[in-house]
Amino acid sequence: MILLKLTWYSLWNRRASLLLTVLSIAISVALLLGVEYIRKEARHSFMNTLSGTDLVVGARSGPIQLLLYSVFRIGNATNNISWDSYQHFARHRLVDWTVPLSLGDSHRGYRVLGTNNDYFRHYRHGDRQALALAAGKEFTGIYDAVLGAEVARKLGYQVGDAIVVAHGAGATSFTEHGNKPFTVAGILKPTGTPVDRTVHVPLEGIEAIHVDWKAGAPVPGFEVSAERAARMDLQPVAITAFLVGLKTRSAAFRLQREINDYPREALLATVPGIALAELWRAIGQFEVILRIITVFVLIAGLLGMLTTLLSTLNERRREMAILRAVGAHPRQVFLLFVLEALILAVLGTLLGAVLVMLGVQLAQPWVAAEYGLHLRSWLPQAGDGLLLLLVAGLAVIFSIIPGMIAYRRSLQDGLTVRI
Amino acid sequence: MNVIELRELRFRWPGQARAVLAIPQLTLQAGEHVFLRGPSGSGKTTLLNLLAGILKPQQGELHLLGQPAHRLRAAARDRLRADHMGVIFQQFNLLPYLSLLDNVLLPCHFSARRRQQAGNVQASARHLLAHLQLEPALLQRSVTELSVGQQQRVAVARALIGRPELVIADEPTSALDADSRDRFLELLFHEADAQHSTILFVSHDARIARHFPRVLELNEVNQA
Numbered sequence: 158m159i160l161l162k163l164t165w166y167s168l169w170n171r172r173a174s175l176l177l178t179v180l181s182i183a184i185s186v187a188l189l190l191g192v193e194y195i196r197k198e199a200r201h202s203f204m205n206t207l208s209g210t211d212l213v214v215g216a217r218s219g220p221i222q223l224l225l226y227s228v229f230r231i232g233n234a235t236n237n238i239s240w241d242s243y244q245h246f247a248r249h250r251l252v253d254w255t256v257p258l259s260l261g262d263s264h265r266g267y268r269v270l271g272t273n274n275d276y277f278r279h280y281r282h283g284d285r286q287a288l289a290l291a292a293g294k295e296f297t298g299i300y301d302a303v304l305g306a307e308v309a310r311k312l313g314y315q316v317g318d319a320i321v322v323a324h325g326a327g328a329t330s331f332t333e334h335g336n337k338p339f340t341v342a343g344i345l346k347p348t349g350t351p352v353d354r355t356v357h358v359p360l361e362g363i364e365a366i367h368v369d370w371k372a373g374a375p376v377p378g379f380e381v382s383a384e385r386a387a388r389m390d391l392q393p394v395a396i397t398a399f400l401v402g403l404k405t406r407s408a409a410f411r412l413q414r415e416i417n418d419y420p421r422e423a424l425l426a427t428v429p430g431i432a433l434a435e436l437w438r439a440i441g442q443f444e445v446i447l448r449i450i451t452v453f454v455l456i457a458g459l460l461g462m463l464t465t466l467l468s469t470l471n472e473r474r475r476e477m478a479i480l481r482a483v484g485a486h487p488r489q490v491f492l493l494f495v496l497e498a499l500i501l502a503v504l505g506t507l508l509g510a511v512l513v514m515l516g517v518q519l520a521q522p523w524v525a526a527e528y529g530l531h532l533r534s535w536l537p538q539a540g541d542g543l544l545l546l547l548v549a550g551l552a553v554i555f556s557i558i559p560g561m562i563a564y565r566r567s568l569q570d571g572l573t574v575r576i
Numbered sequence: 577m578n579v580i581e582l583r584e585l586r587f588r589w590p591g592q593a594r595a596v597l598a599i600p601q602l603t604l605q606a607g608e609h610v611f612l613r614g615p616s617g618s619g620k621t622t623l624l625n626l627l628a629g630i631l632k633p634q635q636g637e638l639h640l641l642g643q644p645a646h647r648l649r650a651a652a653r654d655r656l657r658a659d660h661m662g663v664i665f666q667q668f669n670l671l672p673y674l675s676l677l678d679n680v681l682l683p684c685h686f687s688a689r690r691r692q693q694a695g696n697v698q699a700s701a702r703h704l705l706a707h708l709q710l711e712p713a714l715l716q717r718s719v720t721e722l723s724v725g726q727q728q729r730v731a732v733a734r735a736l737i738g739r740p741e742l743v744i745a746d747e748p749t750s751a752l753d754a755d756s757r758d759r760f761l762e763l764l765f766h767e768a769d770a771q772h773s774t775i776l777f778v779s780h781d782a783r784i785a786r787h788f789p790r791v792l793e794l795n796e797v798n799q800a
Contacts, residue, residue: 158685159682159685159686163671163674166671166673166674166678167671167673169673170672170673475668476671478665479665479669479670479671479682480671480682481630481654482628482657482663482665483658483663483682483683483685483686483734484654484655484657484658484659484683484686484687485654485658485686486650486651486654487650488651571625571628571630571631572621572624572625572628572630572663572665572746573621573625
């Protein structure tokens with residue numbers, strides 16, 4: 158007990174210089190906890206890019222590829238699926254709702270997604286949050302467009318603006334559907350998902366801009382005006398994919414098997430959660446690297462502590478001689494240094510945890526407004542206790558060096574006060 | 577009982593050819609006030625470290641309070657020092673980060689025996705401080721604000737708390753002027769006598785010798 162008291166008073170006496178040591182440990186611990194937090198949040202947000210959807214259905218390829226083009230809007234579908242197949246499953250007795258997705262066009266680098274108003278009703282992200290409009294309204298006419306938050310912000314669009322859709326997915330496409338511009342009807346609130354980077358238009362709109370096209374190019378001399386196209390039969394022949402919501406979730410695997418075995422067309426149904434987890438495993442390697450880096454940062458912080466402890470050895474020689482004189486064993490002198498390091502490490506870790514907690518609290522409203530991501534508050538968890546143990550353990554290991562030096566010196570110096 | 581008893585003691589620092597100390601015989605009896613005079617480099621510090629149980633002689637016998645310190649392990653010798661000895665240094669006796677009272681009480685934390693013998697440790701410390709003419713008002717001050725003379729008297733209180741049998745003082749008056757020095761000695765003697773503590777006072781300053789009934793010249797005692 159007296160050692161603890163001595164350590165504490167001795168530390169308090171040198172508090173000005175030790176504050177920096179505690180701060181450097183705190184910052185490295187905050188970094189470690191922060192990275193861990195961001196890792197979990199990134200994973201959480203990624204896994205919830207699409208929620209509330211039981212199956213994603215597209216032409217037969219791989220589940221990850223299907224997820225990439227239908228949900229993340231990366232890459233292209235190899236094949237479309239027929240409207241008939243879509244209708245067949247849309248009317249299936251197990252199915253509650255479906256949302257058709259039709260991809261292939263773009264606007265200034267952003268994907269254009271053909272769908273219908275069910276998309277706004279059924280698409281869920283995060284903790285089953287629905288899409289919400291920041292301005293305007295959903296589709297009312299076939300040339301209406303609803304923009305994702307990022308599209309509107311980056312390109313500076315407002316409700317009422319006209320946009321021209323380009324054929325193909327490239328950022329600089331030369332073939333545009335210039336004769337049939339869309340009008341911005343609504344702008345969505347940020348979601349932190351690929352929805353923010355998508356231009357949504359009605360399926361009929363996609364059909365309308367392609368009525369005078371054949372094999373990916375406009376047919377010369379056969380131009381149909383926007384007004385005439387709107388009056389034509391715009392039921393699509395094919396779509397790219399569709400989302401399925403079931404009446405009972407437990408039926409997901411049954412319907413999945415049925416879709417995969419559908420005899421009239423080669424289809425693929427995937428459970429988004431499983432495919433998302435698989436995709437995360439593939440791209441989540443950065444987690445390991447982040448962790449390794451933060452462990453090095455922590456070691457750097459503790460090395461700073463070691464330097465401080467070593468630099469005080471000389472000025473504390475008198476202290477050691479006095480303690481020896483009143484009966485302290487060199488082992489106790491050694492323990493003083495271990496205790497000192499332990500206290501610094503624990504204080505640093507606690508301060509680091511407070512920094513992370515405050516940091517997350519401060520960042521929450523900003524991140525929610527800017528990126529539509531709802532950050533969960535940071536609270537210490539069982540794993541963080543392990544971190545505290547790790548920091549304390551490393552601190553003790555590091556303190557062995559100055560402790561041993563003090564031990565040997567106090568053996569040599571004895572009662573001789575050297576200043 | 578002999579507080580200190582040396583027989584045929586020899587001590588040599590590791591790596592050195594010659595012994596620094598070779599003392600055929602030296603005895604201090606309980607309650608004695610002994611002045612040990614020796615110039616710097618005469619092995620004074622080494623002898624003090626031996627008597628305090630920090631160092632161990634390579635040859636000969638060293639009995640401290642009836643115990644064979646030459647055969648005891650380091651931890652047992654530390655215990656002996658904690659339980660039975662008070663040490664006063666030349667200067668800088670106090671830990672700057674402890675209060676005056678906590679400095680005095682320090683030995684009681686390292687020795688159950690001293691704590692027991694002090695009884696009510698707080699009262700005992702205040703009592704000693706009052707006898708050493710340190711006003712209660714000083715207790716609130718930081719020890720770094722005390723004068724050198726006051727610091728040395730606090731060191732005496734620390735050396736005496738819990739009635740140790742032996743007080744080893746290593747040039748405690750060298751930083752004091754003549755008046756404070758005489759007063760310091762007077763107080764030290766008075767309090768040590770009150771609890772029958774033996775004093776071994778080491779100094780190079782021959783002028784202090786007249787205060788002591790027994791004076792030893794290290795050069796004569798040490799035959800190395």
